[in-house]
Amino acid sequence: MKFEEILQQLEKGVFYPIYFLHGEEPYFIDKIAEVVQKLALKEEERGFNETVLYGKDADVVNLIHAAKRYPMGAPRQLIVLREAQLLDKFDLLENYFKSPQPSTVLVICYKYKSLDKRTKAYTALKNQKQALVFESKKLYDNQMAQWIGDYLKSRSLTIEPKAIMMLVEFLGAELEKVVQAADKLIVAMGPGTTHITVDHVARNIGISKEYNPFELQKALIHKDITKSNKIVKAFAANPKDFPVPVVTGVLFSFFSKLLAYYYLQDKSKSSVASALKINPFFVADYQVAARNYKGVKVAEIISLLREYDMKSKGFGNVNTPGGELLQEMVYKILH
Incomplete structure (x- = not known):
């Protein structure tokens, strides 16, 4: 079930006895848990029926006992286990997953990684129709x-x-x-x-309208030497705001797609946008850049970006500040 579908079900008052939320992206996990916590109980029911535990401090046996008890003066009780990836002896939950208490809503937030799908606990969760298993993946x-x-x-x-x-x-x-x-x-x-x-x-x-990596990219696309130098000097004066890996990352993404652009047979706006996975608004940038940079130069630029990204991290460079590295790199891109 998708993130949006889960939220829609919760808004309709549909609750599962188990929500197992795991994966690398914490935002979706926290948001689902937050909505369950908001909607599962009425305010007057929370005192006796809401329990929030943390994996590092929780005891798995006590957690199971708590999950099996009955609610008091409410149709359900809510247990939220945060930071479940830190829970000792997690596999002991297998038997509870096989036979959950229908009047308990157990929300397990297993963050920053996914549960090993080979474990018995995961198998029990996937085979349990009363459990909603959601894997929260990082967006590309x-x-x-x-x-x-x-x-x-x-x-x-x-x-x-x-x-x-x-x-x-x-x-x-x-x-x-x-x-x-x-x-x-x-x-x-x-x-x-x-x-x-x-x-x-x-x-x-707090993003400068004039001095940011996107504006540098635009200046390079148009081979605007004056503007490129002006922007990169501003970066050099504020190295904490514009670290080299951030700038090289933005430019690497663009020039890598520009290299792919050369090999597209259909260079219509819609086809380019679809192939490069970009907004059609930005197709014009690739058209301009393709006129200003030959394919061989683009390959050279990609190599330069990798080289200076490594230098900024101390590989092959001992004393050159990040700002100077950026100025040197931009000069080589433009000439």
């Missing part, structure tokens, strides 16, 4: 823009493609940070504003 970088757009759309907001790219580049793939930034934008804009622009992002998220 090329999925982030779509996810942000959908998240804002669910709140009746739209956003400029360029503004999405700024958020993705600045915040990375940590959904919790992305959601916090999006919610901050919603509050800052206030009622009446339904379209998020680059200006909104720059003002409220």
Whole structure:
């Protein structure tokens, strides 16, 4: 079952005796647990029927006893086990998974990794129709823009493609940070504003409208030497805000896709967008870059990006500051 479908079921008052939430992406796990905790009990039922435990401190035998008891003055009791990946003797839950207490809602938050699917406990969960097993996977970088757009759309907001790219580049793939930034934008804009622009992002998220990796990428696409040098000098003056791996990561993503662009037989806007998994808005950037950089040069640029990313991490470089590395790298890209 998908994340959105689980939330929809909860809103309808449908609860499973077991929610086993595991995987590398903590945001989806925390959100589902939060909604279950909000909706499973009425406020007056919580005192005797809500238990929150933490894996590091919990005893698995006591947890099973707690899960088997009956609710008091309510149709169900709720037990939330957080940080379940730290629970000692987790496999002892196997027998409970085979025969869960129908009046208990047991939410198990097993974060930052997935439970080994070869274990008996996992097999018992998968075979139990009264258990909802959800694996929370990290989003790929090329999925982030779509996810942000959908998240804002669910709140009746739209956003400029360029503004999405700024958020993705600045915040990375940590959904919790992305959601916090999006919610901050919603509050800052206030009622009446339904379209998020680059200006909104720059003002409220602390991303420079003029000096950011996306603007450097744009300057390089157009082979604008003056603007490229201006931006990279700003990066050099603020190395903590613009670390080399962040900049090389953004540029590597673009130039890798540019190399793939050369091999596309159908270079229509819709075909390129589909093949490269990008917003159609950005296809023009690849068309311009393909005119300004030959395929051999693009391959050279990709090699340069790898080289300077490694240098920024201390490989083959002892004393050169990150800012100087960026300036040197950009010079080689442009010449």
